[in-house]
Amino acid sequence: MHLAYPAVLSALLFCTGLYGVLARRNAILVLMSVELMLNAVNLNLVAFDVWLSKAAEEALHSGQALTLFTIAIAAAEIGIGLAIVLAVHRNRGTADIDKLRDTAEGHETDGPDSDAPAPETAGEKAEATA
Amino acid sequence: MSLAAAAAAGLPQALGFARAGGLGQGGAPIAADPGHGFLSPTGVEIAFLLVGLVTLGAAIVTVTTRQLVHAALWLVVTLGGLAVEYLLLTAEFIAWVQVLIYVGSVVVLLLFGLMLTKAPIGRSPDADSGNRWAALTVAVASAAALVWVVVDAFRTTWIDLDGAAAGSTEVTGKALFQNWVLPFEALSVLLLAALVGAIVLSRKAKATTTDRPGARTESGTPSAKEPR
Numbered sequence: 475m476h477l478a479y480p481a482v483l484s485a486l487l488f489c490t491g492l493y494g495v496l497a498r499r500n501a502i503l504v505l506m507s508v509e510l511m512l513n514a515v516n517l518n519l520v521a522f523d524v525w526l527s528k529a530a531e532e533a534l535h536s537g538q539a540l541t542l543f544t545i546a547i548a549a550a551e552i553g554i555g556l557a558i559v560l561a562v563h564r565n566r567g568t569a570d571i572d573k574l575r576d577t578a579e580g581h582e583t584d585g586p587d588s589d590a591p592a593p594e595t596a597g598e599k600a601e602a603t604a
Numbered sequence: 605m606s607l608a609a610a611a612a613a614g615l616p617q618a619l620g621f622a623r624a625g626g627l628g629q630g631g632a633p634i635a636a637d638p639g640h641g642f643l644s645p646t647g648v649e650i651a652f653l654l655v656g657l658v659t660l661g662a663a664i665v666t667v668t669t670r671q672l673v674h675a676a677l678w679l680v681v682t683l684g685g686l687a688v689e690y691l692l693l694t695a696e697f698i699a700w701v702q703v704l705i706y707v708g709s710v711v712v713l714l715l716f717g718l719m720l721t722k723a724p725i726g727r728s729p730d731a732d733s734g735n736r737w738a739a740l741t742v743a744v745a746s747a748a749a750l751v752w753v754v755v756d757a758f759r760t761t762w763i764d765l766d767g768a769a770a771g772s773t774e775v776t777g778k779a780l781f782q783n784w785v786l787p788f789e790a791l792s793v794l795l796l797a798a799l800v801g802a803i804v805l806s807r808k809a810k811a812t813t814t815d816r817p818g819a820r821t822e823s824g825t826p827s828a829k830e831p832r
């Protein structure tokens with residue numbers, strides 16, 4: 475098989491995931507796009523490992539081992555990411571990453587927390603005034 | 605792709621690698637074989653191309669659809685297509701791990717996340733943010749650059765898929781437990797840390813609501829005496 479086929483497919487999948495990460499608004503859809511990018515990298519790793527195991531007689535199988543590690547790390551990442559998204563959704567009532575602008579500069583007035591401050595900021599203000 | 609043949613091919617390779625002690629002796633690049641050509645694709649290449657088109661189409665639908673649950677279901681198609689690609693590349697073990705971990709657990713986790721964040725059923729008009737066209741520009745530009753570089757670099761490179769499978773369970777297991785034991789164990793520690801972290805993150809809201817009145821009574825704020 476020509477090596478360009480898996481390499482090109484991997485590049486296109488990566489850029490699809492890149493578009494999803496940049497263009498999506500829901501945090502869970504962003505996580506899905508991150509999974510797409512990780513899978514593109516996995517395909518690259520497997521393809522180059524299969525190539526090198528025959529071409530260079532590389533017996534470490536580092537590509538496939540790294541693919542397994544990437545899959546495990548992706549599983550851990552999706553668990554932590556979903557826990558964060560659920561915590562944010564529980565505190566703020568939304569999972570839209572456009573509306574989470576607490577650390578953004580120059581948007582202090584039109585943030586979603588200006589009308590309904592979060593309990594943490596209220597507690598900090600109370601402690602600061604006390 | 606018999607397992608016995610794979611084992612017979614895999615073990616001498618591992619021994620030869622241990623004797624040579626490095627990658628340096630085996631780094632001869634594969635020149636263009638005159639038997640190959642773009643205009644006469646093999647059956648494996650045609651199958652790879654067709655499955656790749658399905659995979660890419662499902663990926664594009666995943667990142668563009670406005671129905672959130674459908675995005676997760678199209679992601680199943682994408683990941684399953686990638687598992688088929690791994691099978692075509694003779695990496696069987698990775699393919700089944702992909703099916704088990706990604707299609708089996710990650711997508712289920714994503715669907716649970718969509719359910720718990722009260723994702724709307726049906727079309728949601730604000731699935732895409734305002735910087736959609738900038739994202740499209742960046743993605744198309746990087747796709748063009750990557751495809752150009754990759755095709756230019758590996759124009760004369762062919763994968764030899766004949767002979768023993770490069771990724772059967774036996775070969776992968778031997779490589780993993782001969783050469784990658786320490787990262788493997790470190791990975792289990794990482795998974796444990798992720799488990800504990802997810803539990804801590806999930807319990808955090810309850811912990812802060814119980815901690816905060818105590819903290820305020822320590823600081824002596826009068827409003828903290830109010831019942832909560």
